[in-house]
Amino acid sequence: MELGIYVVCFISCVSARMNVLFLCADDLRPELPMYNGRYRPSQVHPPIHAPNLEGLASKSMVFKRAYTQQALCSPSRTSLLTGRRPDTTHVYDSNTYFRDSAGNFTTIPQFFKNHGYHSIGAGKIFHPGKASGGNDPASWSETYYDDSQPSNYGSSWEAVPDNLLDSHNALQDTMLADHAVQVIKDITQKAKNGENFFLAVGFHKPHLPFQFPARFLDYYSEDSIHLPPNPQAPDGMPDIAWRSYNELRGYADIARLNASGNPNTTLPDQVVKQLRRAYYSAVSFMDFELGRVLDELETQGLADNTIVSFFGDHGWQLGEHGEWCKQTNFDIATHSPLMIRVPGMTDHGMSTTKLTEFVDLFPTLVEAAGLPTLPTCQVDSSSTHACTEGRSLVPLLQHPNLPSWKTAAFSQYPRVYNNTSAMGYTITTARYRYTEWVTFLSKPHYMPQWDQLHGVELYDHLADPEENHNLALNAAQQGLRSRLRGQLRAGWRAEMTDGHGRPIIG
Numbered sequence: 089m090e091l092g093i094y095v096v097c098f099i100s101c102v103s104a105r106m107n108v109l110f111l112c113a114d115d116l117r118p119e120l121p122m123y124n125g126r127y128r129p130s131q132v133h134p135p136i137h138a139p140n141l142e143g144l145a146s147k148s149m150v151f152k153r154a155y156t157q158q159a160l161c162s163p164s165r166t167s168l169l170t171g172r173r174p175d176t177t178h179v180y181d182s183n184t185y186f187r188d189s190a191g192n193f194t195t196i197p198q199f200f201k202n203h204g205y206h207s208i209g210a211g212k213i214f215h216p217g218k219a220s221g222g223n224d225p226a227s228w229s230e231t232y233y234d235d236s237q238p239s240n241y242g243s244s245w246e247a248v249p250d251n252l253l254d255s256h257n258a259l260q261d262t263m264l265a266d267h268a269v270q271v272i273k274d275i276t277q278k279a280k281n282g283e284n285f286f287l288a289v290g291f292h293k294p295h296l297p298f299q300f301p302a303r304f305l306d307y308y309s310e311d312s313i314h315l316p317p318n319p320q321a322p323d324g325m326p327d328i329a330w331r332s333y334n335e336l337r338g339y340a341d342i343a344r345l346n347a348s349g350n351p352n353t354t355l356p357d358q359v360v361k362q363l364r365r366a367y368y369s370a371v372s373f374m375d376f377e378l379g380r381v382l383d384e385l386e387t388q389g390l391a392d393n394t395i396v397s398f399f400g401d402h403g404w405q406l407g408e409h410g411e412w413c414k415q416t417n418f419d420i421a422t423h424s425p426l427m428i429r430v431p432g433m434t435d436h437g438m439s440t441t442k443l444t445e446f447v448d449l450f451p452t453l454v455e456a457a458g459l460p461t462l463p464t465c466q467v468d469s470s471s472t473h474a475c476t477e478g479r480s481l482v483p484l485l486q487h488p489n490l491p492s493w494k495t496a497a498f499s500q501y502p503r504v505y506n507n508t509s510a511m512g513y514t515i516t517t518a519r520y521r522y523t524e525w526v527t528f529l530s531k532p533h534y535m536p537q538w539d540q541l542h543g544v545e546l547y548d549h550l551a552d553p554e555e556n557h558n559l560a561l562n563a564a565q566q567g568l569r570s571r572l573r574g575q576l577r578a579g580w581r582a583e584m585t586d587g588h589g590r591p592i593i594g
Contacts (some may be wrong), residue, residue, distance in 0.1 A: 108200065113400045117293055117424065117425075118403065119371075127237045137368075143388040144398060145437060151442075152439055154426035155444070159422050162508060163179045165213070165215055173500075201228070204532075206278070208275075233264075233480040237269070244363065245298035248300065250504050259299060259301070274389065278396070283302060297339065298369065302374075321409050322409060327543070333411060344565075345359065395428070400424040419521055419547075420555075440488035443495065449478070450481065499516070514578060520546065521549065522569070
């Protein structure tokens with residue numbers, strides 16, 4: 089089917105609007121069964137037990153190479169939810185609120201609310217607190233279900249005995265799933281009477297502390313857990329690329345180890361294995377609770393008229409390179425799961441290895457639901473309420489190998505380096521990851537100074553998928569580096585054209 093004919097057909101197919109179930113997990117890397125091959129799980133660890141995500145994937149498009157715009161919760165979520173990149177939202181940390189710093193941008197749930205949907209939010213969708221003005225009240229049709237709990241800095245992980253868990257002592261994601269299930273029951277009749285809903289449910293795990301019912305440890309025996317195959321920093325890595333994983337080192341059980349967090353230092357082997365086992369168990373716990381929400385959607389007869397999207401806000405380092413947590417531009421931190429189910433289109437399961445970005449989700453959900461198309465943002469979009477710096481993924485749902493697609497995904501991370509504000513700008517292409525760490529002019533400019541370099545990285549994912557060898561300074565790679573430099577500095581807008589300045593259709 090030709091793309092133009094497909095677009096007409098697609099629009100007619102969604103003339104009756106669909107509901108949206110918007111699901112996410114916190115700190116989830118794509119180490120899942122539907123991503124087998126990327127991390128070679130048979131060699132590194134036992135298979136992740138995630139039957140509910142597997143079930144969702146079997147009826148979804150799985151985007152195997154989806155990238156966050158910044159590997160930190162609030163910047164990633166703000167970018168995804170507004171469809172704009174960090175240099176537009178001006179959100180690079182966990183304290184800045186985009187409506188205060190950049191503009192009164194319309195978010196995904198707010199857009200659906202503005203078009204007649206009942207918008208409901210629960211759990212961690214926006215980063216809670218100051219970073220979202222209290223879960224961004226403008227986005228929701230009713231009071232937000234905020235289940236935030238204070239962080240426990242005693243232990244980095246805890247397997248809670250099952251006999252201690254009941255309705256009066258439930259874990260956070262269990263309470264969230266309980267609430268979401270009740271919401272679906274409550275809105276079913278209205279949905280069947282034609283009132284559309286947008287329900288966002290944000291699970292907290294596998295974010296630290298890795299807390300879960302003890303039974304989930306049974307999926308991962310101690311003997312099955314292996315150490316990372318690459319515990320050392322990449323050779324030739326510039327110092328600025330490193331993060332000392334303060335988030336993990338802040339927990340009392342890890343602080344007692346006196347870990348410096350410096351490159352080429354590691355935690356004790358037994359601790360590494362314990363943390364990896366606990367992370368996998370937390371993933372399986374999150375999957376279980378997510379499954380309860382999906383099951384209720386089926387039980388209430390809403391699944392055939394509800395678009396379901398799922399993503400992890402960014403990846404997570406589990407001792408690879410000796411690194412932990414996120415806050416880097418390593419592929420393992422910026423690469424994260426993304427899948428979308430559109431009833432009638434993805435029912436038999438699909439996948440694509442085309443490069444996609446989290447800013448693509450906003451225009452995709454809008455088009456899939458049959459709402460008015462989002463325009464591409466102008467260079468200065470501070471006064472434009474609704475626009476996107478991504479590209480709808482709907483064409484990939486029909487043509488997973490569509491040739492006229494973007495050839496790079498863009499990510500970034502800020503640093504203070506030698507008392508200088510710097511930014512690491514990254515492009516990931518089909519084969520390479522290229523990064524330039526440059527001086528960054530912050531407020532009010534928000535601009536890179538490309539002529540002030542503090543470090544360069546170049547990794548060949550075909551020959552070196554784990555990013556162990558930085559090739560940026562190799563004489564033989566200078567031609568490649570020059571080409572990638574040009575592509576990086578041309579920016580995401582160049583990826584929206586055909587090379588002659590003409591917009592790509594679809």
